[in-house]
Amino acid sequence: MIVRLGYVAMSMRVHNASPSKTMTATNFAKLEDRAAAIRKLERIAAENLHNTLRLLKHNKAHDIELYRCSSKLIPLWSHEMLQGWDPLSVLKDDFAELGAYAKENGMRLSFHPDHFTVLSTPRAEVLRNSQQDLSNHTAMLEAMGLDLSGKNNIHIGGTYGNKATAMKRFIEHFMELPDPIRLRMTLENDDKTFTALETLEACEKVGAPMVLDIHHHQVNHNGESAAELWPRILHTWNGQTKQASAEALPPKIHVSSPKNDKDIRSHADFIDASTLYDFLRSIASYTPNLDVMIEAKMKDEALFQLMEDICRLSGVARLTQASFEL
DNA sequence: ACCTGTCAAGTCTGG
DNA sequence: CCAGACTTGACAGGT
Numbered sequence: 001m002i003v004r005l006g007y008v009a010m011s012m013r014v015h016n017a018s019p020s021k022t023m024t025a026t027n028f029a030k031l032e033d034r035a036a037a038i039r040k041l042e043r044i045a046a047e048n049l050h051n052t053l054r055l056l057k058h059n060k061a062h063d064i065e066l067y068r069c070s071s072k073l074i075p076l077w078s079h080e081m082l083q084g085w086d087p088l089s090v091l092k093d094d095f096a097e098l099g100a101y102a103k104e105n106g107m108r109l110s111f112h113p114d115h116f117t118v119l120s121t122p123r124a125e126v127l128r129n130s131q132q133d134l135s136n137h138t139a140m141l142e143a144m145g146l147d148l149s150g151k152n153n154i155h156i157g158g159t160y161g162n163k164a165t166a167m168k169r170f171i172e173h174f175m176e177l178p179d180p181i182r183l184r185m186t187l188e189n190d191d192k193t194f195t196a197l198e199t200l201e202a203c204e205k206v207g208a209p210m211v212l213d214i215h216h217h218q219v220n221h222n223g224e225s226a227a228e229l230w231p232r233i234l235h236t237w238n239g240q241t242k243q244a245s246a247e248a249l250p251p252k253i254h255v256s257s258p259k260n261d262k263d264i265r266s267h268a269d270f271i272d273a274s275t276l277y278d279f280l281r282s283i284a285s286y287t288p289n290l291d292v293m294i295e296a297k298m299k300d301e302a303l304f305q306l307m308e309d310i311c312r313l314s315g316v317a318r319l320t321q322a323s324f325e326l
Numbered sequence: 327a328c329c330t331g332t333c334a335a336g337t338c339t340g341g
Numbered sequence: 342c343c344a345g346a347c348t349t350g351a352c353a354g355g356t
Contacts, residue, residue, distance in 0.1 A: 010350085020350060025334055027352080072350085079334055115348085116335040129335070158337050192338085192347095266348085 001284040004250070004323045005303050006066020006108070007294045012301040014058045017051040020072040025079055038082075042090050045074045049094040056101050063320035064303070065107045066252075066291050071114055073140065078132045088143050099144025108291060109146060110186075110252075111137045112153045120157030120170040127173060131181075138181045149249050153186045153211050156194040156202055163194070167202060174206050182208075188254065191216040191265050196233075197224055203236045210236045213254035214279055215295075219265055227282040234287060250289035256296055269297045273309035284326050 009019060021044050031037035052069060059067055074087050088095070102109050117130045134152060141150040159166045174182065187203050188211040189196035196210075196217045203210040210233050217226050237251040255276050259266035271294055280290070296302035303322060311318050316326040 018351075022333090022351065024332085024352060026332095070350095076334075081334090114335085115337085118336065121336080123336090126336070133335085160337080 001280070001287050001290055002319070002323060002325050003280065003290050003292055004066050004108075005292050005294060005307065006064060006068065006322070007296075007300045007303050008068045008112075009070040010299055011055055011058055012299050014055060017054050017058075019048045019052045019055065019070040021048055021051075022072055022075040025076060025081060028076060028081065038085060041075055041082075041085075042087060045087055045091055046094055048073045048075075049091060049098060053098055053101060056098065056105070056107065058300075059107065060105050062300070062304075062322060064300070064322040065105070066293060066322075067102075067107060068110050068112055068293060069140075071111055071137070074136075078129070078136055088139055092143055095140060095143035096145055099146050102144070102146070108149065108250075109141075109144070110151045110153060111140070113137050115155070117154055118157035119154070119173040120159070120166040122160060122169060130173075131177070134177065134181050134185075138184055141184060142180070148183050151184050151186045151209075152181075153188055155188055155190045156199055159193050163198070167194070167198070171202065171205055174202075174208075182206075186211045186252070188213055189216050189220070191220050193220075195221050196226065196229055197222065200229060200232055200236070204232070207239060208236065209239075209249070209251070211252050211254060211293075213256075213295075214276070215254070215256040215258070215267075219258075226279060230283045231286070234283075250291050251287070252291040252293060254293045254295055256294070267295055267297055270302045271296050271306045271309075273306055273313055276306070277310055277314055280326060 011017060023041060023044060028037055028041070048070065052073065056067065076082050077087055113133050117133045118126055119130055121127050121130065137152045144150065156167065156170050186209045187199050189199040196212060200210055212226060212233050214226055234251055237249060255271055257268040257270070257272040257275070258264040259268045294303050294306065307322065310316055310324065314326065316324045318324050
C-alpha cells in the first residue's frame with residue numbers, strides 16, 4: 001500500500017503565509033465607500049490565494065501531494081451584506097494558477113466547508129445558506145480547473161433529537177443538490193452525532209465516497225471497529241471512481257490524536273504514530289493506495305514528525321518525505 | 327510587542 | 342425559551 005500524507009490549510013514552517021486572512025462583517029459595514037470596501041475584500045482574498053500558492057510550493061519542496069485548502073479564502077463571501085458580489089470574476093486567474101500548479105505536480109486538493117453547512121437541518125434558511133456555501137466551494141474548485149477528484153467534504157450534521165428523520169432529511173437534501181455540486185461531495189463521520197457506520201450507510205445510499213476519521217470513530221461508535229468497516233468504505237470510493245473519472249481516486253482518511261485523557265475529543269499537537277500504524281497494517285493488504293490527512297495543531301510539522309515516527313517504529317519503505325509503502 | 331475579547335454562519339445542553 | 346459551550350484562526354482594541 002502506498003500512503004501519502006497531507007495537512008490542512010496552514011504551515012508551521014512557512015511564516016506569514018496565512019490563507020485565511022479576513023475582515024469582520026462589522027468592520028466591512030463601518031466602511032463608508034462600499035466599492036472600496038469590496039476592493040479591500042478582494043485584495044485580502046488575492047493575498048489568501050497567493051499564500052496558498054506559496055504553501056503549495058512549500059509542499060512540492062517536501063513531496064507533499066495532499067493538501068486541504070482553507071475554507072476562508074474569500075472573506076464574507078455569501079454574507080447577506082455582499083449579495084451581488086462576484087469575487088471569482090476578479091480572482092479567476094489566481095484560482096487558475098493554483099489549480100494548474102496543483103495538477104502539474106500531482107497534488108490532490110480539497111475543501112472542508114465548516115460546521116455551518118448542515119444538510120440535515122429542518123430550517124429552510126440554514127439549508128439555503130448551506131446550499132449557497134457548497135455552491136461557492138464548488139465554484140472555487142471549478143475555477144481551479146480541477147476535475148471531479150477535487151472534493152468538498154462535510155459531515156451529515158445535527159440530529160435534532162431524532163437521528164432517523166435527520167438522516168432522511170439529509171439524504172433528500174443531498175440528492176436535490178445539482179450534479180456539479182453533488183458529484184464533488186464526500187461525507188465524513190462525526191465525533192458526536194453520526195457514527196462511521198451511519199455515515200457509511202448514508203454514503204452507500206447517495207453514492208458519495210466516505211472519508212473515515214479514525215479519531216472521530218474512536219470517540220463515537222457502537223462497538224464496530226474501523227478495520228471491519230473498511231471494505232465497505234473502500235467500496236464507496238470505487239463506485240465514485242467509475243462515476244466521476246477514469247483515473248482512480250485513492251480513498252482518504254483523517255487522522256488526529258486526543259489532546260489528553262480528560263479531553264479526548266480535542267486535537268493534540270502531534271499524531272500518535274502507533275495507533276495509526278496498527279490501523280494501516282490491518283487494511284494494507286487489500287488497499288493499494290491511501291491518502292492520509294493529518295489534522296493536528298502542528299500541521300505540517302506533525303506530518304514530518306509522523307513520518308519519522310512511522311519509519312522508526314515499523315521500518316516501512318520511505319518513498320519520499322511525505323509518502324511511504326507498507 | 328503583547329494580551330484579551332470578539333467574530334457571519336449552527337446545534338446541543340442545561341437551567 | 343434563552344444563555345453558554347463547543348472550536349478555530351485571526352481581527353480589533355486595549356495596554
